[in-house]
Amino acid sequence: MTYRWDWSVLVSEPYLGWLLTGLGWTLLVAGAAWVLALAVGVTVGVLRTLPNRAARTFGTAYVETFRNVPLLLQLFVWYFVLPELLPAPVGNWIKRDLPLPEYWTAVIGLGLFTAARVAEQTRAGIQAIGRGQAMAAAASGMTLAQSYRYILLPIAARNVLPPLTSEFLNVVKNSSLALTIGLLELTGQSRQIESATFHGIEAFTAATLTYVVLTTVVIVALRAVERLVAIPGLMARA
Amino acid sequence: MSDVDPDLIKAVAPFLWNGLLTSFGLLLLAMAGGGLLGTVLAVMRIAGPRPVAGLAAGYVNGLRSVPLIMVIFWFYLLVPLVIGRPIGAFTSALVAFVIFEAAYYAEIIRAGIQSVPKQQLAAALASGLGPLQAYRFVILPQAVRKMLPILLSQSIALFQDTSLVYVVGLHDFMTAVSVTANREGHLVGFYLFAVAVYFALCFVASQSIQLLNRQSVSP
Amino acid sequence: MTISAVRLASNMASPIVPAAVEQPATIEIARLSKNYGAIEVLNDCSMSIRKGEAVVVCGPSGSGKSTLLKCVNGLETFQSGSIVVDSVSVGDRNTDLTRLRSRIGMVFQHFELYPHLSVLENITLAQVKVLRRSKAEAGEKAMTLLRRVGLGDKAGCHPAQLSGGQQQRVAIARALAMDPIAMLFDEPTSALDPEMIKDVLDVMTELAGDGMTMMVVTHEMGFARHVADRVVFMDGGRILEDAPSSVFFAQPSTERARVFLSKILRQ
Numbered sequence: 001m002t003y004r005w006d007w008s009v010l011v012s013e014p015y016l017g018w019l020l021t022g023l024g025w026t027l028l029v030a031g032a033a034w035v036l037a038l039a040v041g042v043t044v045g046v047l048r049t050l051p052n053r054a055a056r057t058f059g060t061a062y063v064e065t066f067r068n069v070p071l072l073l074q075l076f077v078w079y080f081v082l083p084e085l086l087p088a089p090v091g092n093w094i095k096r097d098l099p100l101p102e103y104w105t106a107v108i109g110l111g112l113f114t115a116a117r118v119a120e121q122t123r124a125g126i127q128a129i130g131r132g133q134a135m136a137a138a139a140s141g142m143t144l145a146q147s148y149r150y151i152l153l154p155i156a157a158r159n160v161l162p163p164l165t166s167e168f169l170n171v172v173k174n175s176s177l178a179l180t181i182g183l184l185e186l187t188g189q190s191r192q193i194e195s196a197t198f199h200g201i202e203a204f205t206a207a208t209l210t211y212v213v214l215t216t217v218v219i220v221a222l223r224a225v226e227r228l229v230a231i232p233g234l235m236a237r238a
Numbered sequence: 239m240s241d242v243d244p245d246l247i248k249a250v251a252p253f254l255w256n257g258l259l260t261s262f263g264l265l266l267l268a269m270a271g272g273g274l275l276g277t278v279l280a281v282m283r284i285a286g287p288r289p290v291a292g293l294a295a296g297y298v299n300g301l302r303s304v305p306l307i308m309v310i311f312w313f314y315l316l317v318p319l320v321i322g323r324p325i326g327a328f329t330s331a332l333v334a335f336v337i338f339e340a341a342y343y344a345e346i347i348r349a350g351i352q353s354v355p356k357q358q359l360a361a362a363l364a365s366g367l368g369p370l371q372a373y374r375f376v377i378l379p380q381a382v383r384k385m386l387p388i389l390l391s392q393s394i395a396l397f398q399d400t401s402l403v404y405v406v407g408l409h410d411f412m413t414a415v416s417v418t419a420n421r422e423g424h425l426v427g428f429y430l431f432a433v434a435v436y437f438a439l440c441f442v443a444s445q446s447i448q449l450l451n452r453q454s455v456s457p
Numbered sequence: 458m459t460i461s462a463v464r465l466a467s468n469m470a471s472p473i474v475p476a477a478v479e480q481p482a483t484i485e486i487a488r489l490s491k492n493y494g495a496i497e498v499l500n501d502c503s504m505s506i507r508k509g510e511a512v513v514v515c516g517p518s519g520s521g522k523s524t525l526l527k528c529v530n531g532l533e534t535f536q537s538g539s540i541v542v543d544s545v546s547v548g549d550r551n552t553d554l555t556r557l558r559s560r561i562g563m564v565f566q567h568f569e570l571y572p573h574l575s576v577l578e579n580i581t582l583a584q585v586k587v588l589r590r591s592k593a594e595a596g597e598k599a600m601t602l603l604r605r606v607g608l609g610d611k612a613g614c615h616p617a618q619l620s621g622g623q624q625q626r627v628a629i630a631r632a633l634a635m636d637p638i639a640m641l642f643d644e645p646t647s648a649l650d651p652e653m654i655k656d657v658l659d660v661m662t663e664l665a666g667d668g669m670t671m672m673v674v675t676h677e678m679g680f681a682r683h684v685a686d687r688v689v690f691m692d693g694g695r696i697l698e699d700a701p702s703s704v705f706f707a708q709p710s711t712e713r714a715r716v717f718l719s720k721i722l723r724q
Contacts, residue, residue, distance in 0.1 A: 003319055068440035069433050070398035073412060077433060080425045135532055136569035140583035140635060141559025150582060154573050169303075176305035180404060187308050200315045208304055208312075215303035231572050233617025 009199045010206050019206055022189030026214075029106050029175040029185060034168055036111030041118025046148065048123045059119065066116035071177055075109040079181045106178035114171050121167065125160035126152055158229055165222040169215055186210060250418045257414025258435075260328070264335060264400045264410065269393050271336035276343025281373055283344070284351055294344070301341035307405055310334045314406045327408040339396055346388050350381030390447045394440055411435070482541075483508045483639050483670045484529060489538035491524065491694075498524050499535065500694040506639070506672055511665040513681040513702070514674045516691035517717060522674045525691070526641050529672065530554075530561045543638050559587045562632030566644040568624040570616035570631070576603070577612040580631045588635065595634070602630035606660050622653025629660055639670040646677055678721055682706050690714045 009015055048059035066074070079102070083091040094101065129152060137147035179188030190207035194200035282294035301309070313334035318325045354377050362372035382389070401412035409417070412432065419428035482505035491499040499521045506512050514522045527533040529540055531547050531554040540547040545557050570579050577599050584595035603609050606626040616624055625645060632640060642661070646654040658677060662684050665671055675681070681688050681702055688705040690698040690713075697711045709715050 064441060065437070068437045068444065070401040070412065070436060072401045072404060073429065073432055073436060076416070076429055081429050084426050132565060132567055132569040133571065136563075136565060136571075138532060138555075139530060139558055139561075139563035139565075139641075140632070141555055141557075141587040142583060143555050146586055150586065151571055155571070158573065173303075173305040176307045177402075179307070187305055187311070190308075191311055194311075194315070200311075204308065204312055204315065208308060211305065211308065212300065212303045231617065232615040 003201065004198070005202070006197075006199050007202050009193070009197050009202050015193050015197070015203075018184075018189045018193060019186070019203075019210075022184055022186035022207070023210060025103075025178070025183060025185040026172065026175050029103065029110065029178055029183070030168075030172045032107040033110035033114060033175070034171050036107065037114035037118050037167075037171065039115075040112060041115035042122050044115060044119035045122025045126070046153075048119065049126045051144070059123075063116045063119050066113050067120075071110070071113050071174060072180060074113055075105060075177055075181055078109045079105045102178065102181050102183040105181055106175070106183050110171060110174055110177070114167060114174070117167055117170075118164065121160050121163045122156065124163075125156035128159055129155050158226075158231060161222065161226045161229070165219065168222070169218055172214055172218070173211070246422060246424075250422070253409075253418060254411065254414050257409050257411040260408070260414075261397070261400045261410040261412070264328075264332060264403070265393070265397045267332055268335035268339055268396055268400075271332075272339030272343050272396070273389075275336060275340035277347055277378065279340060279344035280347040280351060281378075283348055285369065285373065298341045298344050301338055302345075306334075306338055306399055306402055309338045310402060310406060313337070327403070327406050331403045331406060331408050335396070335400070339392075339399075342392055343389065346385050346392060347378075347381055350385035351377055353384055354380045387447050387451045390450075391444065394443050394447075397443075398436070398440065482506060483510075483543055484672060485539075485541040486525070486529070487539045487541075489525070489528060489535055489540060491521075491528065491533065491535040498694050499528070502538070502691075502694075502696045504689055504696055504699055506670060508670050509668045510686045511669070511671040511673065511684060512687045512689060513685040514672065514689045514691060515676065515678075515681060515717075516697075519693075520691040521694040522691050523643050526643050526672060526674050529641055530558050530563060532563075555587075559583070559635055560638050562635055562637035562640040564625070564628050564632055564640065564642045564645050566647050568616070568621070568628045568648075570624050570628055572616050574615075575612070576608070576614050576616065576619070576627050579616070579627060580634045583631070584634050598634055599630070602633050603627070606630050607656070620653060621649045622656045625649065625653075625657045626660055629657070629664075633664075639672065640664065642671065642673040642675065644674050644676070646675065676721060678706075678718075690717065692717075 010019070044059045044062050047055040048063070050056060083094045085091075086094070098104065133151055133155065134147055137151045138144075142150070175185055176187040178185050179191070184192060186207050190203040193203035197203070279294045279298060283291050283298070286294065310331060313330045314327065317330040317333055358376055358380065359372055362376040363369065367375065400410050403410050404413045404416065407413065415428050415432040419425045422428070484506040486502060486504050489499055489502040490497070502521075502525060504512075514525065516522050524533055528535050529542065529547065531552075535548060538548075542557060542561065545552055547554070547557065570576075571582070574582065577596065580599035580602065581592065581595035584590045584598065585592055590598075600609065600612060603612055606629060608623060608626055608630070611619060611623065611627070616627070619627065629645075645661070646657050649657065654677070658680050661671070661673070661680065665684050673680070673685070683702075685702045688698070688700060688702045689696055690705070690709070690711070692713050698705060698709060698714050700710075705714070706718070709718055
């Protein structure tokens with residue numbers, strides 16, 4: 001089998017436009033899913049550290065549910081199964097009138113899946129602080145809420161920045177699964193180009209390089225944030 | 239969803255079972271291949287001369303920057319080209335998984351090696367073992383034992399990742415369920431069934447790892 | 458033993474001697490027992506601390522002294538007995554523990570300064586959020602206390618930039634900033650290098666001299682002998698001795714205490 005090369009494919013229309021559209025969707029899905037993942041994930045992670053047993057059990061149930069099912073299957077459940085299980089008027093609205101259902105499904109599916117992982121990292125970050133800090137806060141008369149808000153969460157946030165960086169990168173990479181429900185993000189578009197032009201190597205290279213650049217930008221940016229919020233006097237960041 | 243036909247179940251069961259076997263096949267082969275390649279990469283990075291270490295680092299960082307689906311597409315395209323003739327989806331998918339997972343296993347094993355006290359290597363070399371022997375008989379066994387829980391967790395993640403062969407139409411469990419669901423029109427039932435199966439398998443596996451962890455820590 | 462017996466009796470009963478009016482005990486622990494499942498940690502402990510008294514609680518490791526201390530401000534729970542602090546019952550379900558804790562200061566073995574806040578912020582945080590003082594008022598109080606412990610120039614530093622002894626002095630200032638009615642010290646010098654212990658003990662000595670009600674769990678027998686009014690000796694979850702410090706050091710009445718003293722004073 002021989003392969004015909006043509007790199008100009010990448011810079012000519014409509015293929016360049018396809019790639020850019022794909023990149024746009026990748027960023028939109030990853031961005032929105034990450035916001036959802038942080039909001040839900042930090043909450044669930046905190047729940048798992050509270051003295052209240054019901055809160056802890058709920059948190060554990062959430063994490064176990066979303067971590068033991070493949071993301072692809074979760075997306076399919078949100079996209080195909082949920083509209084059927086909801087009461088008829090809501091289900092029908094989702095199926096007919098909701099604009100961009102693939103986008104919202106991808107955001108919710110990816111967001112809630114990632115939230116389980118963020119929850120675990122948040123929990124580990126809080127538990128790494130050690131009971132002494134919580135005791136000192138309690139001893140001075142702070143309520144549980146105050147001790148979380150002023151002491152535990154600010155310290156945990158710094159502990160958790162490196163794992164959260166990797167988690168954000170995972171979100172960017174996992175956004176590629178949206179193509180399975182019809183949302184053509186970057187990977188999906190490169191496949192489209194491959195099918196249309198048979199210049200798969202060029203198309204995939206373009207997409208791959210874009211991912212590498214995205215990853216590098218994120219890592220550099222988040223390392224700068226780490227340095228900015230580092231606690232003075234503790235081990236300097238390499 | 240309520241009208242579950244037992245004959246239907248009987249008819250599709252073998253197809254789904256084969257899908258599950260395919261998933262397990264991919265898992266085990268990718269664990270073996272990826273684990274081996276990952277170990278080589280980790281040792282290259284830690285003990286190799288500069289260019290070798292750089293190459294390994296480039297490989298690992300590069301593969302960790304790219305989605306798995308992208309890698310699957312790459313090898314689906316490349317393997318037949320390189321070999322010179324069309325090849326089954328299973329083989330190209332397997333190559334993709336081995337190459338991809340090796341990067342993740344490499345990082346875990348590298349962390350494990352770094353946690354072994356440096357004097358262990360010195361002691362092994364001082365006793366006359368060559369560097370490769372030192373790694374094989376002294377360092378790596380300790381590194382792997384330490385990281386076993388994390389390696390196993392990564393393998394559970396790998397098992398879930400096998401579902402992505404859906405994008406090249408390979409009939410693993412996930413794809414088999416999807417094909418069946420669409421053919422029979424019982425999307426809800428079949429997908430929820432798939433959720434139950436994956437959840438049961440992964441939950442039991444992760445709980446077993448936790449048990450293993452606790453047992454090895456207590457004495 | 459007789460002297461302390463009289464003291465104990467006068468603490469618990471109504472004033473016997475009209476000339477000097479006895480203050481009600483600030484901290485009153487009565488028949489306190491605590492267990493973790495099958496393990497008995499505290500067994501029928503009773504003691505009291507009057508306003509202005511400095512009491513040292515000592516004993517071998519595992520004797521329950523830190524646990525007893527933490528029961529006083531509700532950081533540890535107990536199964537039977539009672540603790541009353543300034544007329545507030547600690548074990549009572551209806552007690553606002555949060556509010557009680559804001560009136561008791563505590564100093565920990567590992568300082569527990571908040572690493573992400575500056576020294577000044579460490580001292581003002583609870584003042585502002587719990588006592589609702591203005592930032593300016595809290596800041597002034599913090600600076601006064603920092604100067605008092607000899608660290609006026611460290612206000613802008615972060616805890617990790619200070620030595621252990623400095624951190625502990627900041628921790629004491631942080632507790633004092635709440636204007637507590639009593640101070641609890643949980644082995645305040647046990648985690649310090651020897652050359653820093655004196656600085657911290659000096660601050661505590663001054664505090665005792667100013668009339669602060671103090672309950673101090675410590676191995677520092679010098680402090681116990683020269684600064685404390687009374688010494689309480691614990692072993693195996695029980696209070697074995699409770700005597701004025703001069704009596705305790707001159708003639709401990711139990712064998713266990715004698716052995717303990719001989720070992721610890723050998724240093």
